Amino acid sequence: MATALAKPHMSTSEWEARQQLAACYRVFDLLGWSEMIYNHITLKIPDEDGAFLINPFGLHFSEVTASSLVKIDIDGNTLSDSDYGVNRAGFVQHALFHRHLPDAHCIMHTHTTAGMAVSSLEGGLRPINFYACNFAGQIAYHDFEGVTVRDEEGERLLAHLGNKRVMLLKNHGILVMGRTLPEAFIKHWALQRACEIQLATLSMGKPLDVSDEVVAVHQRDLHQTQPPGGPGAADFAAMVRLVDRKDRSWRD
Numbered sequence: 001m002a003t004a005l006a007k008p009h010m011s012t013s014e015w016e017a018r019q020q021l022a023a024c025y026r027v028f029d030l031l032g033w034s035e036m037i038y039n040h041i042t043l044k045i046p047d048e049d050g051a052f053l054i055n056p057f058g059l060h061f062s063e064v065t066a067s068s069l070v071k072i073d074i075d076g077n078t079l080s081d082s083d084y085g086v087n088r089a090g091f092v093q094h095a096l097f098h099r100h101l102p103d104a105h106c107i108m109h110t111h112t113t114a115g116m117a118v119s120s121l122e123g124g125l126r127p128i129n130f131y132a133c134n135f136a137g138q139i140a141y142h143d144f145e146g147v148t149v150r151d152e153e154g155e156r157l158l159a160h161l162g163n164k165r166v167m168l169l170k171n172h173g174i175l176v177m178g179r180t181l182p183e184a185f186i187k188h189w190a191l192q193r194a195c196e197i198q199l200a201t202l203s204m205g206k207p208l209d210v211s212d213e214v215v216a217v218h219q220r221d222l223h224q225t226q227p228p229g230g231p232g233a234a235d236f237a238a239m240v241r242l243v244d245r246k247d248r249s250w251r252d
Contacts, residue, residue, distance in 0.1 A: 186232030
C-alpha cells in the first residue's frame with residue numbers, strides 16, 4: 001500500500017502503520033462492521049516495544065484517519081497528542097494480548113450481528129460450510145463476564161485462548177489476532193462469512209455437518225489457494241482500492 005511521507009514528528013514505520021490501520025477501519029465500515037463509536041482494531045508499531053495504535057473514542061469507523069489514531073502503551077499511557085481518549089473496554093482487552101502474545105501484532109474485535117449471534121449459540125460455530133471448516137478446532141471460547149473493563153478478567157481470557165488466535169467471546173462477539181494486519185483481516189472476514197452462512201443455514205432446517213476427515217483435508221489444502229504476498233495481503237489491498245474510490249480522507 002503506497003503511503004505518503006511520514007509526519008516530521010514520527011518515524012516512517014509509525015506513519016505506515018497509521019495509514020494501514022486507518023485504511024482498515026474504513027474497510028470495516030464499508031463491509032458493515034461498524035458499531036456506532038465502539039469496537040476496536042489495534043496494531044503494534046514496528047520497532048517500538050509496547051506501543052500500539054487504537055481508534056480514538058468518539059469517532060465512527062468511517063471518520064478514522066491516520067493522524068487521528070491514538071498511540072498508547074500497554075500500561076495505558078497516551079504517547080501521542082489527541083483530542084480523544086481511549087475506550088477502556090478496548091484498552092484492557094487489547095493491551096493484555098499485546099503484552100503477553102508476541103505474535104499478536106494486530107487484534108480485531110467486533111460486534112457484528114452474525115458474530116454475536118453465533119457466539120450466543122450453544123456449540124458456537126459448527127463445521128457446516130466452507131468457511132467454518134477453515135476454523136474447525138482452531139477457535140477458543142470465553143464465557144461472558146460483562147463489559148471487559150476489569151483487569152482481573154485477563155488471566156481467564158489468556159487461559160481460554162491458549163495457543164489459538166481466534167476466539168468467540170460468548171454472548172459478545174468476534175476476536176481475531178494476526179502476525180500482520182492483513183492476516184487478521186482475512187481471518188475476520190472468513191469467520192464473519194462462516195457465521196453469516198451458519199445463521200442462514202440454521203434458519204432453513206437441519207444442516208449437513210462436514211466429517212472430521214474432510215475438514216482435515218480442507219485445512220491441509222487451503223494453502224494452495226493463497227494469493228501472493230502473505231495471508232490476506234492481496235485481499236486487503238483489493239478492499240483498500242475500493243475504499244479509495246469512495247473516500248481517500250483516511251490517508252491524512
